[in-house]
Amino acid sequence: MPADAGQRARFADREGFLAWAFLLPTIVYLTALVLAPFGLTVAFAFSRSTSEAPSYRFGGLRAFREIFGDHVFWRSLLDTLALTGVAIAAVVILGTVVANVLLADFRFRRTVRALVLLPWTTPVALSAISWRWLLGSPGSPVDRLLLHGDSPLARTPSAAVAVAAVQVWRLTPLAAVIVMAGLTSIPRGVWDAALLDGAGFWRRLLGVTIPLTLPVTAVAALVTAAVTFADMGVVRVLTGGGPRDSTQVLPVLAYLRGVEGGDIGTGAATALFLFPLFVAGVFVVLRVMRRGS
Amino acid sequence: MNGLAARTAAREMDRQRRLATLQHVLLRATVYAGAVITALICAAPFLWGLVSAFADGSSPTTEHVRFLFHSTPFATFVLNTLIVGGLVVAVTLALxxxxxxxxxxxxxxxxTRVAVAILIVSLVPSPLLFLSLSRVVATLGMADSIWSLVLVYPTVTVPVSVWLLAGFLRAVPVDIEEQAMVDGHSRLGAFVRVVAPSILPGVAAVVVLTFTLAAGEFTYALTFVWSGARMPVSTGLAARLGxxxxxxxxxxxxxxxxxxxxxxxxxxxxxxxFVAALASGSQTD
Structure with a gap:
């Protein structure tokens, strides 16, 4: 007996050590390349650093004064918020529809599943190139539909609609996979019980499906938001922010100011306005986790 | 009288059966229509891309594809992506x-607190990091090289992989691991001999996902690598269209x-x- 207890104690000690040894590399890596750079971005937002003179020089609120006086910044802020909102709503609804389609049983299921994954697995810049070609090239189906008028990417409301549509197209499969997980984890018994009670389609939808898949739907919405407001690829490749900055978003503007324009301070200050969106995302994560446990 | 009732009942059953068949056919038609429409919308830009790449007017041609491989650095871009993707997969699994x-x-x-912290880290948007990380990359002498991407991409892939792999590991019964330890294997030995083989398909899924994320990343690739032949395919092709x-x-x-x-x-x-891992994650946490 004592031998057994001693072994167990040694084992427990080793587990504590092992847990740390196994987690430490990941924690160190993520601290060095996510947390520390984030702190540096905050510091850069209050600096006069440029790419010619990248060493840190404190600049107070200089960068913020500059971006507040820039109408493109306000335009980008609004566009980023609107785009994220539209994407969440459309992706959650379409993702639920696609999830149900993918869970249904039919022939050529594998082929359809691979095709449905295309928008999400293809590098964003490449699918944006393909969409630009489909929407803007002479002789394309869209061009013929519009009777060879201007490309929808060169006009004002349609360019913004195209950016939102491509973003929704790209993220719907990801949301569908997440919702599929939620639907498959509903225990079969719950359905049968609802059926036995004589619950109709709407009653089952509102009383069983929606409440049980709500956490997973929240996760789908969160992932959609996080990817949409951080994305540079669609706007940069599809419209370049145009026509006349009408589709500009914060990440691309931060790149234009901070990298192409060489003003690191202004670029960092611009990017910092994505932080509230990130905090909102963290809030949702913590709410979902608490509800789950 | 009795015969009439039986006939009415038979007719009623027949009607019901036909109704059920009709309902079934309608449901199947909806499923197929949904599947076809979804697949078409998802593949639309690539279908048009294929048509315009291989058809010149009405006659088929391979001219554009030959041009892609001979006169553009497409093959180099793909090779760069393969190298970055492979190394990122290795680093991601090791961590x-x-x-x-x-x-x-x-x-x-x-x-649980560490797990949630790792999840939150995965939500930090890359635009909040790329300006600082480009300073880090420059300081380390990795500017304009694919090594910068090998260094930075695991910030995107490690949190997701930790979550998925933890889900796969939880699905392996602890008993079989304990049994292996009782049989004289160390914890490491039990992991290598018993646990690792049973999560191998899950590891393969994580490898594919990590590679896909690395191949598709745009922001860091655009910021850190600017010379033509060093770009991965995600930024390289777009840059050639100027x-x-x-x-x-x-x-x-x-x-x-x-x-x-x-x-x-x-x-x-x-x-x-992926669906199974997500489903188990949503249940246990």
Whole structure:
């Protein structure tokens, strides 16, 4: 007996050590390349650093004064918020529809599943190139539909609609996979019980499906938001922010100011306005986790 | 009288059966229509890309594809992406496997808090980091080289992989691991001999996902690598389109399809696994 207890104690000690040894590399890596750079971005937002003179020089609120006086910044802020909102709503609804389609049983299921994954697995810049070609090239189906008028990417409301549509197209499969997980984890018994009670389609939808898949739907919405407001690829490749900055978003503007324009301070200050969106995302994560446990 | 009732009942049953058949046919038709429409919308830009890359007017041609491989650095871009993707997969597994094991098996009081912190880190948007990280990359002498991407991409792939792998590990019964330890294997031996083989399909799924994320990343690739032949395919193809030559556009379309199809097929193979991992994650946490 004592031998057994001693072994167990040694084992427990080793587990504590092992847990740390196994987690430490990941924690160190993520601290060095996510947390520390984030702190540096905050510091850069209050600096006069440029790419010619990248060493840190404190600049107070200089960068913020500059971006507040820039109408493109306000335009980008609004566009980023609107785009994220539209994407969440459309992706959650379409993702639920696609999830149900993918869970249904039919022939050529594998082929359809691979095709449905295309928008999400293809590098964003490449699918944006393909969409630009489909929407803007002479002789394309869209061009013929519009009777060879201007490309929808060169006009004002349609360019913004195209950016939102491509973003929704790209993220719907990801949301569908997440919702599929939620639907498959509903225990079969719950359905049968609802059926036995004589619950109709709407009653089952509102009383069983929606409440049980709500956490997973929240996760789908969160992932959609996080990817949409951080994305540079669609706007940069599809419209370049145009026509006349009408589709500009914060990440691309931060790149234009901070990298192409060489003003690191202004670029960092611009990017910092994505932080509230990130905090909102963290809030949702913590709410979902608490509800789950 | 009795005969009439029986006949009415038979007719009623017949009607019901026909109704059920009709309902069934309608439901199947809806499913198929939904599947076809979804697949078409998802593949639309690539279908048009294929048509315009291989058809010249009405006659088929391979001219644009030959142009892509001979006169553009497409093959170099793809090679760069393969190297970056392969190395990122290796780094990601080296970091995420032990971390996932610690979180799912070595029950610590702080385990859940660390897991949530890792999840939150994965939500930090890359635009908040790329300006600082480009300073870090420059300081380390990795500017304008694919090594910068190998260094930075695991910030995107490690958190996701830790979560998925922890889900797969939780699905392996602890008993079989304990049995192996009772049989005289060390904890490490039990992991290598018993646990690792049973999560191998899950690891394969994580490998495919990590590679797909690395191949698709845009922000860091755009910021850190600017010389033509050093770019990965995600930024390289877009950068070649500056002059708007329609010939080049057609070639680039075929390039996009060559990259898109293998990634979608590989991820399609593991779709059920991703769904299972997500489902188990949503239940246990």
């Amino acid at each position: 995420a496997l032990p971390a996932a094991y610690a979180l799912s098996r070595l029950n610590r009081a702080w385990g 002059d708007g030559d329609p010939m080049l556009w057609r070639s680039v379309q075929s390039g996009a399809v060559f990259v898109a199809l293998p990634l979608a097929l590989a991820c399609g193979l593991f779709l059920d696994r």
